[in-house]
Amino acid sequence: MTKQIRVAVAGASGRMGREVVKMVIDEADFELAAASARSTGPVDAGTFVGKPVSGVTFSSTLEEALDSGPVDVVVDFSVPQVVYDHAVAAITRGVRPVIGATGLSPEQIEELDRLCKERGIGGLIAPNFSIGAILMMQFAAQASKYFPHLEIIEYHGDQKLDAPSGTSIKTAELISQVRGELRQGNPDEEETIEGSRGGYYNGFRIHSVRLPGVFAQQEVVFGAFGQSLKIRHDSYDRAGYMPGVAVAVRKVMTYEGMIYGFEHIMD
Amino acid sequence: MTKQIRVAVAGASGRMGREVVKMVIDEADFELAAASARSTGPVDAGTFVGKPVSGVTFSSTLEEALDSGPVDVVVDFSVPQVVYDHAVAAITRGVRPVIGATGLSPEQIEELDRLCKERGIGGLIAPNFSIGAILMMQFAAQASKYFPHLEIIEYHGDQKLDAPSGTSIKTAELISQVRGELRQGNPDEEETIEGSRGGYYNGFRIHSVRLPGVFAQQEVVFGAFGQSLKIRHDSYDRAGYMPGVAVAVRKVMTYEGMIYGFEHIMD
Amino acid sequence: MTKQIRVAVAGASGRMGREVVKMVIDEADFELAAASARSTGPVDAGTFVGKPVSGVTFSSTLEEALDSGPVDVVVDFSVPQVVYDHAVAAITRGVRPVIGATGLSPEQIEELDRLCKERGIGGLIAPNFSIGAILMMQFAAQASKYFPHLEIIEYHGDQKLDAPSGTSIKTAELISQVRGELRQGNPDEEETIEGSRGGYYNGFRIHSVRLPGVFAQQEVVFGAFGQSLKIRHDSYDRAGYMPGVAVAVRKVMTYEGMIYGFEHIMD
Amino acid sequence: MTKQIRVAVAGASGRMGREVVKMVIDEADFELAAASARSTGPVDAGTFVGKPVSGVTFSSTLEEALDSGPVDVVVDFSVPQVVYDHAVAAITRGVRPVIGATGLSPEQIEELDRLCKERGIGGLIAPNFSIGAILMMQFAAQASKYFPHLEIIEYHGDQKLDAPSGTSIKTAELISQVRGELRQGNPDEEETIEGSRGGYYNGFRIHSVRLPGVFAQQEVVFGAFGQSLKIRHDSYDRAGYMPGVAVAVRKVMTYEGMIYGFEHIMD
Incomplete structure (x- = not known):
């Protein structure tokens, strides 16, 4: 029998945290080892997410959770402000962090990498665990070598505060690295309604x-004489990220140092 | 045998004019009766568009063309500045104008209507002869009664000067007539890249x-909890307007007065 | 204050029933009056669906539920076999049935209509409460008058047993009523892989x-020279039907007799 | 000044041949050196395609065309039956063949490769010169490693005789090479209309x-829990292949031996 990977979940009562708890319970090669949640009190993690009793009671801090027994990997989708301290606490204890967050500084990432290597363990920071979104970005960048004329259209729920989305900006960056200089469109173009031509x-x-009704969708459209190419990714559900998180938990057991970006651990 | 409709074409050497000449030659119940083209010289209209010799030689003015023999209908996709004078010249001669143009004033349209009725003939002015585009606009307006949350995405060639397109503005107007007041989106929304949220x-x-590589496409997307509805029209080719022009030529023989908008002669 | 509509839910522990209970609790002008569920035991309907205590305990039969207090409308998404008996039981008690089911015979529908009229109340049987799906079907039928060349592509989850979907067959029927005779495609067409040309x-x-990952999607594609028209409806979630059910509950209070098809109560 | 590449066009009066002639005339680094067309008589190639007089008169056989003066590359979109003989005639004369055809046997390709190497020149055989279609196929194959659940939907004009299209079968082959064994769908699935589940x-x-109205379109749709990925290529026009042919003409000058498949000369 393969040894199971013992997984702790930080921020387990949050929207992403709950999905992670469910996934860890469902995957045969994972064992839910600990879970932290600031304000739920000491309830059972399984019951909390609508699964059978798991035997793991929420700790009020991650440190407490990590000290409650042996842990191999901690999955952390907490707010950016606490993620760094969480990661230090984990690595110090020999626990591999799998972090879903943006906003860590290059210096912080470097320091976490140093700490990981010191302890001889792996770690992963990824702004995006959606395999489909990552493929979309990679394909879009690759296509832009041949089809430099493109536009990005992204769709999100109507209560989202910021525009454009983080994924669309990341896509634009990746495209810009390979596409070369080109200012598209007619230089004399005029907007009769301001903003209609987009950002x-x-x-x-x-x-x-x-x-x-929209969760997260993005389409990159390429146009050339007589043809068009479209690459579209639709996300319907937070749970769609979990297959990527599961891949990350398994992978992080196999290398040393902190890796930034899920795409670097895809085969 | 049904009597054929004798059709004249104004501006027959222009991009739309050429398509009209081809269509008139191809339709069994139409007869090419006359054609005007300012700067081609007296060449044969059929040969000019890559068809067999038609026996109709380009006149340099529309008046000359209309006086060259009996004409039932004139199709005119000329520039807006000359369209009104063309229409007066046609109606005065008892010829029904089918006009593809925007930019006529309400007073001009009213006067043309008066002239048509005086002569007991019909006429049509239409900014758009695309049956598909008109259905898209009608369906979008109808759907907005039930799905008031919507956005319009329109696609055109990269050398187009104005944005948004005339069709998208027309669609927006039709929607606004039935949709009621609603300001979509989060009131605290912020654009990190200006214009990304559109016009x-x-x-x-x-x-x-x-x-x-794009000719003319438009999609109206409606979003609601748990569902979305999309209505999309793609135009690949100027020739796609010709079935609508043919319908107009036949219809204009059957009523009196000037009608504005192709949708009003659809069954 | 408007009087609230007292709503009972049949089969309240089923997948659709649960969504109906949630909707009834959430809508301000509805009051959850009773609920039946065969095998849950006498638990609170609100608690069961993850809402606050509702004060309504599941009855084990619909009759029992309807006799527990005054009810205006009963919503029933039970299996077809019991729906008819449920409807008779409801109408007999002066309760308006809103039924989400297919499979009732014309004779059964006629009899229910007679009973409704006898009692002076309304009723609705609808195979589909999705406003978006109904608009898609109506638009598709209307477009087929002008664009007789079309194909239907429908998408459902990979465990669905039957193909094509009920909605696609209903769409095809509606189109056939207005489209006239036309056998599309090349008569000498050959399939090198059997079935590739579809049903x-x-x-x-x-x-x-x-x-x-797909819940229910359908696209009707129309093709003509130089243009195409597409009408697409995507359903992500069972809950997307609830706005339609809410409309039905309100409407059924306003007429007499049994109506078949949600489209007939849309404005 | 860069030396121009002298290009001959076989079958120059055919639908693809005409586009090739136009492209060769338009590209600054190409020179139209010769052209063959069986049944047009000795007319000027430029005039024939609606361009200014080119000075190149159609020869009635390719051999005659190749012997009329120095040629670097011949582009050949003739029918499969004559393509092999054309290629031998070209290579023997030291002219690099760029061939758009399917249907050559492995033995024929091997023999042409041997001849090319003997003469120290390059050659290319490609069933598809559409860069967009090739990217679509490559992306689809790559995505199927992560998303093994997929279906292919391809669109062509309604007079096409065979189904499914060559491109869709090629895509399916490429996917099958990397996807591993998986029989999708419910094993108990039933078609109430035969063929509805596709090939x-x-x-x-x-x-x-x-x-x-459709020229050639294809979409590969991948489905997974909570997400979908779509890769779509739309071809509107035969001329959309010409950028790929131009790339091939330039590339074939730079290597030795016969290459099969445009994808192998993309960077």
Whole structure:
């Protein structure tokens, strides 16, 4: 029998945390080892997410959770402000962090990498665990070598505060690295309704659609004489990220140092 | 045998004019009766468009063309500045005008209506002869009664000067007539890249994509809890307007007065 | 203050029943009056669906539920076999049935209509409460008058047993009523892989895609020279039907007799 | 000044041949050196395609065309039956063949490779010169490693004789090479309309839509829990292949031996 990976979940009562708890319970090669949740009190993690009793009671801090027994990996989708301290606490205890967050500084990432190597363990920081979204970004960047004329259209729920989305900006960055200089469109173009041509990024445009009922969708459209190419990713559900998190938990057991970006652990 | 409709074509050497000449030659119940083209010289209209010799030689003015023999209907896709004079010249001669143009004033349309009725003939002015585009607009307006959250995304060639497109503005107007007041989106929304949320029209947004290889496309997307509805029209070719022009030529023989808008002669 | 509508839910522990209970609790002008569930025991309906205590305890039969206090409307998404008896029981008690089911015979519908009229109350039987799906079907039928060349592509989850979907067949029927005779495609067409051209229905084709992660989607594509028109409806969630059910509950209070088809109560 | 590449066009009066002639005339680094067309008589190639007089008169055979002066590359979109003999005639004369055809046997390709190497020149045989279609196929194959549940939907004009399309079968082959064994769908699935589930290929399905106005489109749809990925290529026009042909003409000058498949000369 393969040894099971003992997984702790930080922020387990949050929207992502709950999905992680469910996934850890469901995956045969994972064992839920500990879970932290600031304000729920000491309830059972399984019951809390609508699963059978798990035997793991929420601790009020991550440190407490990690000290409650042996842990191999901690999955952390907490708010950016606490993620760094969580990661230090984990690595210090020999626990591999799998972190879903943006906003860590390069210096912080470097320091976490140093700490990981010191302890001889792996770690992962990823702004995005969606395999589909990552493929979309990679394909879009690759296509832009041959089809430099493109626009990005992204769709999110109508209560989202910021536009354009983080994923669309990341996509635009990846495209810009390979596409070369090109300012698309007619230089004499005029907007009779301001903003209709979308947001300008490095020669091309990003359009942000906000509608109720949408979770997260993005389409990159390439146009050339006589043809068009479209790459579209639709996310319907937070749970769609979990297969990526599961891959990360397994992978982080196999290397040393902190890796940034899920794409670097895909085969 | 049904009597054939004798059709004259104004501006027959222009991009739309050429398509009209081809269509008139191809339709069994139409007869090419006359054609005008300012600067081609007296060449044969059929040969000019890559068809067999038609026996109709280009006149340099529309008046000359209309006086060259009996004509039932004249199709005119000339520039807006000359369209009104063309229409007066036609109606005066008892010829029904089918006009593809925007920009006529309400007073001009009223006067043409008066002239048509005086002569007991019909006429049509239509900014759009695309049956598919008109259905898209009608369906979008109807859907907005039930799904008030929507955005419009329109695609045109990358050399188009104005944004958003005339069709998208027309669609937005039709929607606004039935949708009621609603300002979509989060009131605290912020654009980190200016313009990314598109052009604001009466509570919703219009996005204009410009890419090479695109002729004219538009999608209206409706979002609601748990579902979305999309209505999309793609135009690949100027020739796609011709079935609508043919319908108009036949219809204009059957009524009196000037009608504005192709949708009003659809069954 | 408007009087509230007192709503009972049949089969309240089923997948659709649970959504109905949630909706009834959430809508301000509805009051949850009773609920039946065969095998849950006498638990609180609110608690059961993850809402606050509702004060309504599940009855084990619908009759019992309807006799527990005054009820205006009963919503029933039970299996077809019991729906008819449920409806008779409801109407007999002066309760208006809103039924989400297929499979009732014309004779049964006629009899229920007679009973409704006898009692002076309304009733609704609808195979589909999705406003978006109904609009899609109506638009598709209307478009087929102008664009007789079309194909239907429908998408459902990969464990669905039957193909094509009920909605796609209903769409095909509605289209056939207005489209006239036309056998599309090349008469000498050959399939090198059997079935690749899809299912044949009255001159056109239906394609059924089955993939994990899909709930219910359908696209009707129309093709003509130089243009295409697409009407697409995507359903992500059972809860997307609830706005339609809420409309039905309100409407059924306003007429007499049994109506078949949600489209007939849309404005 | 860069030396121009002298290009001959075989079958220059055919639909693809005409596009090739136009492209060769338009590209600054190409020179139209010769052209063959069986049945046009000795007319000027430029005039024939609607361009200015080119000074190149159609020869009635390719051999005659190749012997009329120095030629670097011959582009050949002739029917499969004559392509092999054309290629031998070209290579023997030291002219690099760029061939757009399917149907050559492995032995023929091997022999042409041997001849090319003997003469120290390059050659290319490609069933598809559409860069967009090739990217779509490559992306689809790559995505199927992570998303093994997929279906292919391809769209062509309604007079196409065979289904599914060559491109969709090629895509299915490429996917099958990396996807591993998986029979999708519910094993107890039933078709109430035969063929609605599409054509079966190695565990997944191909759907062929045939509509007027469509040139060539294909979409590969991947489904997984909570997400979907779509890769779509739309071809509107034969001329959309010409950028790929131009790339091939330049590339074939730079290597020795016969290469099969445009993807192998993409960077």
